[in-house]
Amino acid sequence: MANNYETLVLLSPELAAEDRTTLLDTLTGIVDREGGKMVETDDWGMRQLAYPVQKQTRGYYVRLVYEAPGALVAELERNIRIADGIFKFMTVKLAA
Secondary structure (H helix, E strand, O other), X not given: OOEEEEEEEEEOOOOOHHHHHHHHHHHHHHHHHOOOEEEEEEEEEEEEEEEEXXXXXXXXXXXXXXXXXHHHHHHHHHHHHHOOXXXXXXXXXXXX
16 A cells, blocks of 8 residues: 655755755655656745854755655665665655
8 A cells, every 4th residue: 555755855955956856856766666656746946044054054955755665765865875865764655
């Protein structure tokens, strides 16, 4: 059974627009490949951070909403951890 999940990703402000697009395409590709379904990609854009992260005071936020089995979330997070340009991320399971 698939659940709804939301992953908020904080990207480096130094990433070029095309690198950001490539990175997000990779993440959405993982969701599709592992049997999930993208519901929404919400681009929040560049924001001021509450505290410096890796000596940066700004970051680029993107929110991914998808339907997926639990194993997909583990695979997605594994890929996020090894990707360059991602400072932080958080995944939450949405209420049904």
